[in-house]
Amino acid sequence: MKNIKLTIEYDGTNYNGWQKQKQGKTIQESIEKAIEKIVKEEVSITGSSRTDSGVHAKGMIANFITESRVPPERFREAINTKLPDDIAIIKSEEVPLEFHSRYNSKGKTYCYTLINRREKVALLKNYVYHVIEPLDIKLMEETCKYFIGKHDFSAFKTNGSSVKTTVRTISDLHIERDNEFIKIFVTADGFLYNMVRIIVGTLVEVGLGKKKPEEVLSAINTGNREESGHCAPPNGLVLEKVYY
Template sequence: MKNIKLTIEYDGKRYLGWQRLGDSDKTIQGKIEATLSKMTGEELEIVGSGRTDSGTHARGQVANFKTMSTMTPEKMMNYLNNTLPRDIVVTKVEEVPERFHARYNAAGKQYSYYVWNKETPSAIERNFSYHCSQSLDIKKMQAACDKLVGEHDFIGFSSLKKNKKSTVRTLNSITIDKKGDLIQFKFIGEGFLYNMVRIMMGTILAIGSGEMELEVIDEVFDKKVRQTAGETVPAHGLFLDEVYYK
């Protein structure tokens, strides 16, 4: 039996997120599984590196599945990209060791969030960035990013209701890159909680616009209360760029 690793790019606008849903075929996982089952004649289940929310995009989602198929990775890739919807593309197919697991073996991830910072919205960028018309102070936002970096309990920056597992995570870096009216915020970390990037972004933008003070980050870490942080910004500005493996 082969263990096959997929690297996947997708535009999440039309989909209800990554995870398969029993009452809908509008998920990334569901579309890929249906295509793989048709390709191999087997009932296959793929394991993703993690879930992405409805509307979130990916440049480097990773998944794996096991199959008895004798098709080469090249033929699998050609079949998938000729059969899947055009907003889902498999950029790499490779055979990996039997013990490889896309989720459990992931050592870190990189996400990007894009903000269109101009009074008028963009017709071109509207599906791939969040429109913020307020003036933003880059220095204040970078100071907020610097406070978030490191090992912290991020439960206050998450939509998790109850969780028995640890909510301590390590953020390796957050960088800001402004090109014209488009601002890219890049998050690299060992792991992320549910809605963590989107809530951190809402807080960073609130600090950058003057709606919140920098000290609110310390308050969120101390109180561990979601309501203390900024809003959850929309999913369509979020991209899963890359998943890191040892």
């Protein structure tokens, strides 16, 4: 029996997210079917993150248990031959049987990409959030500091999602600009449902002058979802890296 760890890249545009569902095509199901064709046994893969419909990944980590004698490093090539073009296994390796891609994770980095211009976006519409009005990047950067550290992020999760605790620690939140492209990087020990997208939506509202930085601090302190910003669309979000 072996535990195989996979590093996965995918374009989430045409999928109903990572997690297997009764209806709709998912990343998890697509990979499981590909693996099962190779190992000739039923397989269940565990992902480090349950990305939503339309969200992408460069460094999703997953693992599965198998009795197969296929050399661990050969799974990468073998699985890729059975996968659609929008999912790729970047690396396959054997890890201890007790390794769990989700529960052993120490943190994750996400990157969210905005494009800030008046002109319509065609080529990159599945990978960026198009903001038409000019953004005040300096003000957005100043606001980032309020999120850094250990906080109760109740105001930055979708209402109705239940978790044991809403306290998370953000170790890094910064913005990089390249002409019309704006990338927001956030690293934390864990994330609440839609937390990154609500943080991005909040920063966008600050950049548009719809919210003041002090109002964002108030939202963090009160935990009131109505005080934070909108939930940015999924297509600009990429899971960059998972830490162990």
